[in-house]
Amino acid sequence: MLRTHRTSELGRVREGRRVKVAGWVSSVRDQGSITFLMLRDGWGEVQVTAKKGEVPDELLERLHAIPPHSSVVIVGTVRIDQRAPGGVEVIPSSVQLVSRAKKQPPFSVYGGNLPALDRRLDIRAVDLRRVKAGAIFRVRHATLRALRDFFTSRGLTEVQTPKIIATATEGGAELFPVLYFDREAFLAQSPQLYKEQLTMAFDGVFEIGPIFRAEPSRTLRHLSEAISVDVEMAFADYRDVMRLLEDMVVRVTKRLTSEIPEEFAALEHSPEVPSKPIQRFTYEQCLSMLREAGVEKDFGEDLETDDLRELGRMIGGYYFITDWPTKLKPFYIKPKARRPEVSESFDLMHGDLELSSGGSRIHRRSVLTRRLKEKGLKPRDFEYHLRVFDYGMPPHAGFGLGLDRFVMVLTGQDNIREVVAYPRDMRRLTP
Amino acid sequence: MLRTHRTSELGRVREGRRVKVAGWVSSVRDQGSITFLMLRDGWGEVQVTAKKGEVPDELLERLHAIPPHSSVVIVGTVRIDQRAPGGVEVIPSSVQLVSRAKKQPPFSVYGGNLPALDRRLDIRAVDLRRVKAGAIFRVRHATLRALRDFFTSRGLTEVQTPKIIATATEGGAELFPVLYFDREAFLAQSPQLYKEQLTMAFDGVFEIGPIFRAEPSRTLRHLSEAISVDVEMAFADYRDVMRLLEDMVVRVTKRLTSEIPEEFAALEHSPEVPSKPIQRFTYEQCLSMLREAGVEKDFGEDLETDDLRELGRMIGGYYFITDWPTKLKPFYIKPKARRPEVSESFDLMHGDLELSSGGSRIHRRSVLTRRLKEKGLKPRDFEYHLRVFDYGMPPHAGFGLGLDRFVMVLTGQDNIREVVAYPRDMRRLTP
Numbered sequence: 001m002l003r004t005h006r007t008s009e010l011g012r013v014r015e016g017r018r019v020k021v022a023g024w025v026s027s028v029r030d031q032g033s034i035t036f037l038m039l040r041d042g043w044g045e046v047q048v049t050a051k052k053g054e055v056p057d058e059l060l061e062r063l064h065a066i067p068p069h070s071s072v073v074i075v076g077t078v079r080i081d082q083r084a085p086g087g088v089e090v091i092p093s094s095v096q097l098v099s100r101a102k103k104q105p106p107f108s109v110y111g112g113n114l115p116a117l118d119r120r121l122d123i124r125a126v127d128l129r130r131v132k133a134g135a136i137f138r139v140r141h142a143t144l145r146a147l148r149d150f151f152t153s154r155g156l157t158e159v160q161t162p163k164i165i166a167t168a169t170e171g172g173a174e175l176f177p178v179l180y181f182d183r184e185a186f187l188a189q190s191p192q193l194y195k196e197q198l199t200m201a202f203d204g205v206f207e208i209g210p211i212f213r214a215e216p217s218r219t220l221r222h223l224s225e226a227i228s229v230d231v232e233m234a235f236a237d238y239r240d241v242m243r244l245l246e247d248m249v250v251r252v253t254k255r256l257t258s259e260i261p262e263e264f265a266a267l268e269h270s271p272e273v274p275s276k277p278i279q280r281f282t283y284e285q286c287l288s289m290l291r292e293a294g295v296e297k298d299f300g301e302d303l304e305t306d307d308l309r310e311l312g313r314m315i316g317g318y319y320f321i322t323d324w325p326t327k328l329k330p331f332y333i334k335p336k337a338r339r340p341e342v343s344e345s346f347d348l349m350h351g352d353l354e355l356s357s358g359g360s361r362i363h364r365r366s367v368l369t370r371r372l373k374e375k376g377l378k379p380r381d382f383e384y385h386l387r388v389f390d391y392g393m394p395p396h397a398g399f400g401l402g403l404d405r406f407v408m409v410l411t412g413q414d415n416i417r418e419v420v421a422y423p424r425d426m427r428r429l430t431p
Numbered sequence: 432m433l434r435t436h437r438t439s440e441l442g443r444v445r446e447g448r449r450v451k452v453a454g455w456v457s458s459v460r461d462q463g464s465i466t467f468l469m470l471r472d473g474w475g476e477v478q479v480t481a482k483k484g485e486v487p488d489e490l491l492e493r494l495h496a497i498p499p500h501s502s503v504v505i506v507g508t509v510r511i512d513q514r515a516p517g518g519v520e521v522i523p524s525s526v527q528l529v530s531r532a533k534k535q536p537p538f539s540v541y542g543g544n545l546p547a548l549d550r551r552l553d554i555r556a557v558d559l560r561r562v563k564a565g566a567i568f569r570v571r572h573a574t575l576r577a578l579r580d581f582f583t584s585r586g587l588t589e590v591q592t593p594k595i596i597a598t599a600t601e602g603g604a605e606l607f608p609v610l611y612f613d614r615e616a617f618l619a620q621s622p623q624l625y626k627e628q629l630t631m632a633f634d635g636v637f638e639i640g641p642i643f644r645a646e647p648s649r650t651l652r653h654l655s656e657a658i659s660v661d662v663e664m665a666f667a668d669y670r671d672v673m674r675l676l677e678d679m680v681v682r683v684t685k686r687l688t689s690e691i692p693e694e695f696a697a698l699e700h701s702p703e704v705p706s707k708p709i710q711r712f713t714y715e716q717c718l719s720m721l722r723e724a725g726v727e728k729d730f731g732e733d734l735e736t737d738d739l740r741e742l743g744r745m746i747g748g749y750y751f752i753t754d755w756p757t758k759l760k761p762f763y764i765k766p767k768a769r770r771p772e773v774s775e776s777f778d779l780m781h782g783d784l785e786l787s788s789g790g791s792r793i794h795r796r797s798v799l800t801r802r803l804k805e806k807g808l809k810p811r812d813f814e815y816h817l818r819v820f821d822y823g824m825p826p827h828a829g830f831g832l833g834l835d836r837f838v839m840v841l842t843g844q845d846n847i848r849e850v851v852a853y854p855r856d857m858r859r860l861t862p
Contacts, residue, residue, distance in 0.1 A: 002666035002826070006586065022666040024631070024823050042634020042665070043586060071631075071825035073666070098666075099794060101823035125819045128632035137633065141589045148576070155437065155474060158572045162656055162853045163594070163641050164607070164618075166860045176595070177610045178618065180655075181645065181857055187595075187609065187618075194853060197862070200455070200502075201559035202568065203473020209640065210594050214612065224611075225593055234473070235433035235453040235504070363530060384862040388556045392455050392532035394502040395433070422593045422625060426612055429597045430815040431628070 008043035069101035161194035187212035199234035232398030269412035312352030358399025365389035439474035500532035566697035592625035618643035663829030700843035743783035789830025796820035
């Protein structure tokens with residue numbers, strides 16, 4: 001055993017107990033006759049205090065010579081000292097340098113100025129040793145847990161759908177081609193059609209998994225590989241799934257703020273817990289608001305980055321934009337019965353950031369076939385999908401939520417690359 | 432609202448209560464003056480009982496005419512009747528046929544003979560309406576939950592690593608090429624190098640996500656897209672992670688058998704709960720056992736399908752094969768210090784099925800570089816990975832477990848395609 005205790009467990013150990021801790025050295029400080037070494041592991045940190053006279057000179061010298069970032073195993077005894085971080089320190093009796101750091105990164109793990117992002121991403125695993133990076137990824141972990149617990153409590157079944165697919169879901173743009181044995185295939189840009197199909201067997205389903213989009217631009221909020229939180233429910237329409245999404249945001253945020261306040265403290269960020277109902281604006285109300293702000297848009301025009309920035313400024317926080325023009329939405333989105341140029345659809349926004357998109361889906365094969373043709377797609381390419389609609393496909397609705405973007409909002413980050421372990425974009429394919 | 436209650440909630444409703452249920456019709460039976468309609472939703476089923484004289488003739492005729500698999504919404508009142516499945520039935524006052532089934536699948540959802548697998552997979556979403564298929568996927572859902580809860584309780588952090596990668600992890604065989612903007616990339620066949628790196632920041636990590644292997648053969652236990660359960664821990668060796676894996680199998684199986692006995696009853700299968708420790712045999716002990724069974728193998732030869740079948744027959748259930756020849760393992764597996772032709776490695780088997788593979792990893796850059804060259808790989812191609820080893824990479828160990836194979840064992844299935852929603856192999860890319 002390379003360790004008897006994690007650093008987070010030392011506060012519960014009796015004074016004088018012999019322990020073996022293991023981790024990496026985040027700093028070594030010399031204060032006259034005392035050397036302080038901070039040892040970090042995956043759960044926290046502990047101060048190792050070596051005082052001349054209290055520990056052998058040879059050990060003091062060895063501790064002093066350890067370069068930061070090295071991995072060490074330290075045996076020692078626990079001493080209660082309120083001045084030490086966490087209230088305990090370890091008085092070392094031996095140290096084993098198991099992996100000496102030969103280089104130092106161009107940043108401090110405790111904060112301060114950071115070099116250009118690319119320099120950090122080049123040694124991403126080292127960059128993730130930063131205290132704030134650790135907090136972001138522990139929030140991410142807790143978010144995943146909270147999301148899955150929430151969906152499970154609502155009776156949804158977790159599913160996993162294929163990432164290698166034969167046909168583009170929403171047309172051919174932004175797809176990565178894959179050579180699949182001797183034929184062309186694509187990486188799934190969404191589990192859309194699969195999750196819709198699965199409502200006929202499992203009623204309510206969710207999937208949290210990767211999606212792939214060949215984004216030709218480089219922005220702070222797009223990646224070519226992202227994690228999508230997908231939900232689809234039978235016998236539901238877009239209003240039902242908006243309520244579910246709203247409950248989800250509120251419940252998850254509340255749970256996180258009460259469960260891991262220390263991570264938000266490390267990030268110096270308190271996530272906004274929205275109150276229900278989250279504000280709803282139709283697309284056409286948004287056009288009116290934009291008009292009042294001096295931006296003229298006709299019905300059917302998409303809301304561009306600048307428009308969303310304007311709306312985000314006017315509304316702030318979380319809000320829905322509903323009832324989008326049918327022509328702006330994919331073929332599977334349901335047009336309204338009484339006004340088919342408008343669809344049963346919504347986006348969930350936070351400020352100017354689109355977090356989620358959803359709607360009621362078409363569940364009649366004939367209507368879906370007509371919509372495919374209107375979008376310039378070939379029904380024959382979707383035969384594998386349309387086929388199951390002949391077996392009593394229920395009405396259904398759902399949404400996709402960008403996990404990375406949601407974690408950006410929760411942790412107060414502006415660049416999506418900060419919340420993804422190894423981001424992928426046009427230019428970056430390593431590490 | 433298309434439903435007021437799920438079928439699973441009707442047992443807790445007082446008699447006479449008016450309810451609205453929604454789902455699909457699994458059977459319509461006529462017994463003289465009574466029509467029984469079984470309605471299934473994602474959580475169970477309820478009998479809808481329409482008796483001549485008790486419900487209008489017109490409604491009786493409409494119920495009678497509904498083709499199985501159609502989706503319906505039924506309003507009615509709850510009546511307690513111990514003869515009905517679940518002890519309650521619904522006396523209908525209205526029925527809405529929201530999606531009429533135009534076709535019938537070539538199988539019964541309740542069991543009996545099944546047509547060739549391909550015929551079922553062609554309409555997979557309908558196939559998943561079978562009672563046994565539903566049970567398999569609810570076991571799968573519960574397994575995912577139990578795995579994540581177990582890893583979280585052990586302090587591991589959940590991570591998500593990229594699926595599009597620049598370099599083959601273990602050499603170029605069996606990789607799917609991707610056109611990534613203007614260059615060639617690959618689909619990750621494992622998160623191996625990323626999870627190893629992340630131990631330097633997060634100590635212990637796990638990931639449950641897709642892996643991709645261009646398997647050129649078609650077997651009952653290989654797919655070209657699978658879900659892998661990956662674990663990696665700093666300051667641990669292969670014995671530590673074997674113990675973790677052993678605990679995981681025991682804890683997860685126990686939890687499932689107590690949490691969802693009804694699913695195993697539907698499958699007519701009781702999963703084996705192994706007792707600890709799970710038996711361990713070295714590779715060389717396995718060679719001896721095979722020799723006694725008349726199979727001659729030299730040290731360094733791989734154990735083939737037939738050999739594993741023989742071992743599975745001799746040992747049975749769960750067992751480890753440890754200490755494999757170094758040359759049979761990937762470059763990152765650590766050779767034993769005193770006998771470098773043998774490695775600190777293991778496979779977890781169930782019968783003749785390999786469930787998991789793991790070991791201690793090399794954490795010194797110079798050793799890893801030498802091993803890459805010995806395997807005919809170019810260290811330059813792995814520079815993005817080797818680079819972080821200069822910053823105090825801790826000793827670490829881990830394993831990868833095939834989720835689909837584990838679910839096969841838990842649910843007693845022989846074909847991996849039965850436990851995957853939309854399986855992918857050489858021949859099948861749809862649905």
